[in-house]
Amino acid sequence: MSGRQVAVVGAAGCEPDSVAAQMAEEVGRHLAGAGVTLVCGGLTGVMEAACRGAKEAGGSAIGIVPGSEMSEANPFCTHVVATGIGHARNLAVVSSGQAVIAIGGEWGTLSEIGLARAIGRPVIALRSWTVSGRGSMEDAPGVRAAETAREAVDLALAHEAP
C-alpha cells in the first residue's frame, strides 16, 4: 500500500519571496515531517516552494507536469510524472491527494478547486481566492479555510485517503 499523499495547488507565477511562497514551503515541510508525500503540478511558484520545503525536510515530492518532458519539473521534485496532456493534468494532481491544499491561486488554481470538488476531494483554502477580492469559495461545502500552513496541513491530514 502506498503511503499518504496530499496535493498542493497554486500559482506558477507567485514570487519566491511572497507570503504565498513562504506558506507553500512551510506546507511542504510539515507534510514531510508527517511522513506524507506531497503531490503538485511540478512547475514554479507555489509548486516549487512546496517541493523545496518537502525535499529539504527529507520528504518526497511528486511533480505532475503538463508536458511530456521530465526536465520541465522544478529541481526539488523527487519524482516526476510527465503527462503530455497540458492543463488536463490538473485533474491528475487533485486526484492524487487525499485532500487538496490551495494556496493563493490564479485561474488554474480555480480549475483545480472545481475539479477536486467534482470528484469529492476535500479542499483547504489557504489565502486562496480571497486575497484578490474576486469572491470566496471558502464557505462552499467541502472547502475549508485555513489561516496558517500548520492549520492547512492538520485539516488535510484529518481526511482519510479515498
Next chain:
Amino acid sequence: MSGRQVAVVGAAGCEPDSVAAQMAEEVGRHLAGAGVTLVCGGLTGVMEAACRGAKEAGGSAIGIVPGSEMSEANPFCTHVVATGIGHARNLAVVSSGQAVIAIGGEWGTLSEIGLARAIGRPVIALRSWTVSGRGSMEDAPGVRAAETAREAVDLALAHEAP
C-alpha cells in the same frame, strides 16, 4: 475552414423546467439562428437543454462526453466526441469554443471557468456562481456577466475565434 463555435457549460443536474434550463435552451436556439455550432459536454441538464434548443432550430450541437461510448450523449447532439478521459474533457469543451457561456453551475462548471480563463478564452456568466451565493467570478478579467440568453450570445459572438 470550420465555422464559428461557442461552448456552453453548466450543471448536468439542473432540472428540465428550471430557469437555467430555459436559458440554456434559448442560448442554443440563438446560436443555431446565427449559424454557430454549439459545443458542450453532451450530457443532461444545461447541456441537454442547450443541445435541444440548437437542434430544434436546425443547428449543430457537438457533445464532448467523458466516457468512451458515444451512446452516453444526450439525444439532441448532432455529433458526438467520446473522449474517454472523464472530467479532463472539460478542457476540450472550453478549448473548442471561441467563447464560453457558463449557465448556473456546479463544481464542474467552476473548473470549466478556470480552465477557459487559463487558456485565454472569454467567459460569459449567465446567472453562474452568483445564484448560489458562493461568490462571483463575474468581475474577474475575462469574465462578463449577462442577464439574458440573448445578451450572452451577443457577447460570445463579439469575440473572434482564437
Next chain:
Amino acid sequence: MSGRQVAVVGAAGCEPDSVAAQMAEEVGRHLAGAGVTLVCGGLTGVMEAACRGAKEAGGSAIGIVPGSEMSEANPFCTHVVATGIGHARNLAVVSSGQAVIAIGGEWGTLSEIGLARAIGRPVIALRSWTVSGRGSMEDAPGVRAAETAREAVDLALAHEAP
C-alpha cells in the same frame, strides 16, 4: 440521436500525392456519400486528405486536434474539437467512431490501433503497418485488412455504433 461516425487515422507526414493520401480522400468521399460523419485527428497528411474528400462530397468532418487552438485544424474540417491534451487525443479520435479505418501509418497510428482495440472498436487496416515491413496487425482479432477504400468503408459500416 447523433448520426453514424467513422474514425480515420493515419500519418500526418504522408505526402499529398501518395497512394495513402489518395485512399484517404476516397474514404472520406465514400463516408460522405453514405451520410456518415468522418472523425479524425484534424491535422495534415492522411487526416487532411480524408477531410477534403468528405467536405468536397458535402459531408461532415470533425477534426480532433491535439492543441487548444482551433486554428490548428486543416481547412477541410467542418467542425473542430480542440482538446489541449496532445497525443492523448488519439483516444478521443478512436472512441468517436463506430469503427476505425487505419491508412498507412506511423507510430501515432500504431498507438491508435492499440487504443481502438483496447476499448473494443473494430479496426480496418488499409495498407497499414504492412507497407513498412514492420509486421502486420491484420491477423489479430478485431483487425481486418482491406485492399481498397470502398472495401474499407463497407467493412466499417457493417459495424453497429457502440
Next chain:
Amino acid sequence: MSGRQVAVVGAAGCEPDSVAAQMAEEVGRHLAGAGVTLVCGGLTGVMEAACRGAKEAGGSAIGIVPGSEMSEANPFCTHVVATGIGHARNLAVVSSGQAVIAIGGEWGTLSEIGLARAIGRPVIALRSWTVSGRGSMEDAPGVRAAETAREAVDLALAHEAP
C-alpha cells in the same frame, strides 16, 4: 533534480506465475538495485509483478492508474498518481520514463509502444508482440529486443533522461 526513472508496460491480465510476470518482477528488482524509480500503470499482471520486484528490493514504484481513486493501485506501489483519464494515462506512463520496457503485452501495451515512439522514447521489447505471432515491432527504429530482464534493464539505463 529527480532521480532516474524507467517505465515498464505490459498486460494487466498476465498470470502471476507466467514467464512474463517473472521477468517483470526481475526487471523491478534490477531497477531498484540500480537506484532507479520504476513507473508503470499501477494495476495487476505485469504492472504488479514489476512493482513487487521493485518494492521488495527497497526501491520506489510509481503507479499511474486510469481512475481517480488511489486505491485502484496494486499494493506494491510506493507512490500513486490517480489520473482520472482512463487509457489516456498510457501517455503519462511512457512519458515518465527515460526508456520504456515492454513485457509481453496486449492491445494497451501496443498503444504504449506507439505512444512512446511518437514522443521519441526508446523502447526495449522483452518478449513483447512476438510471442503471440501477431508480428514484431522489434526491428523498427527505436525499438530494441531483449532476451532477459537483465539485458532489458541494461539497455534502458544506457539511455539518458530526456
